[in-house]
Amino acid sequence: MSSTPKSLAMFPGQGSQRAGMAEFLLSHYPEAAGRIFATADRALGFSLTELCVSGSATEIACTEIAQPAIVATSLAVLEVLSEKGFRPSLVTGHSLGEYTALVAAQVLAPQDAIGLVRRRGELMARVSDKVPGAMAAIFGLPVELIEVICAGLPADGVAEVANHNEAGQTVISGTRNTVAQATRIAVAYGAHRVVELDVSAPFHCSLMDEIEDEFAAELDRYDFASPRLPVISSVTGEPVTTAEEARWLLRCQLAGPVRWVDVLTTAQLHGITDYVEIGPGRVLSGLANRMISGASVRSTNDKRRVAALLQTY
Structure with a gap:
């Protein structure tokens, strides 16, 4: 199917997690969503699937669990939409969501993104334990x-x-x-x-400086490819053009601010008129609704919204 005209796929970050957030995906789209969660379970060595279906709010809120859980759930929604022909013009992610965007742009493999955010969450939790x-x-x-x-x-x-x-x-x-x-x-x-x-x-501040080198070494263990789809970085608010730039920006993201206003400004300059939040949250679609007059804005955080979006493809 041809590309969805002038659409931006927006992937949410930490804070969008909730108990049972993948239950409807695995119940209604078991093949597409199941592929992603099976990949996540293998990458992590434990059942993220079970946590995303029946884990408590407390369990799913732990940083080292929340981060891979949000990425896996967002990727599962993307897999469901992609099977029906959803093809965004650009992709972006709010902080953690940038990993999902890089998978959508074929910069990272799904299992690599999930492994990276698991380690990212562990390191961030360590900072929180100290300060x-x-x-x-x-x-x-x-x-x-x-x-x-x-x-x-x-x-x-x-x-x-x-x-x-x-x-x-x-x-x-x-x-x-x-x-x-x-x-x-x-x-x-x-x-x-x-x-x-x-x-x-305390995300995105200089308290995270102490884990930058350690996480950079982790990033160096993974293969990055050049984007096959334009990715707007939440670090710069500008498109990512190379594999090494993508890798570097994930390091900078730890302590640097999220420039979401710049992200949406860049999207408008690229002629985007359709904004789709893909994953468990609705914060990004709310921001787009308030900031961009006349835009089509949709989210995918429950069965009804996913089904409605699928009707358009």
């Missing part, structure tokens, strides 16, 4: 002001912009006390709302 970190979403202030607030805090702590998700929503990350101090100042400056995120590690 009492936190992340918080700040609504209603420009990212430039939040950067100024963070830069003015005492040097004995860390608070940095982690995600620039939309014009009025920025996530900060760092040490718990310093993040709390930054949010108090943000409220004083007129932030509409502050939400502490329920996360297991």
